[in-house]
Amino acid sequence: MHTDRIPVQGMNDEQDAEKVNKALHDVWGILKAEVSLSKGEALISYDENAAQLVDFQQAIRESGYDVANYDGPFHGDKQ
Template sequence: MAQTTLDVKGMHCGHCKMSVTNALKELDGVSNVSVNLEKGKAVVEYDETKVQFSKMKEAVEEQGYDVVGQN
């Protein structure tokens, strides 16, 4: 398992947090998601053989938020 932190812009409330969490959890290979609304971060644990950053970014952006970086 690997872990990455996505920098997400545009989240303002609990609904935003839930939208990002659910979008990432629906991806095959993602095992855990923890979103910090105040910091604009989403920590994702995933199987790198099943899902890549580009898919995570796309899933979040489809919800209307911007992924501006990855750590």
């Protein structure tokens, strides 16, 4: 399992956050997704053998939101 934090731009309300959450859950390999409107980010845990960070970034873009630049992945626990 791998965990990453993805900054998301363009979310204005809970409906936007739910739309991003649904898009993330549609990606094969997702184990957990938490979208925070107040922080403007998504925290995801996924099977790195089934998906890559770029897959989740693309899903966010395809749902109508932007992925902000960031300094690198969140170094969460690998199990």
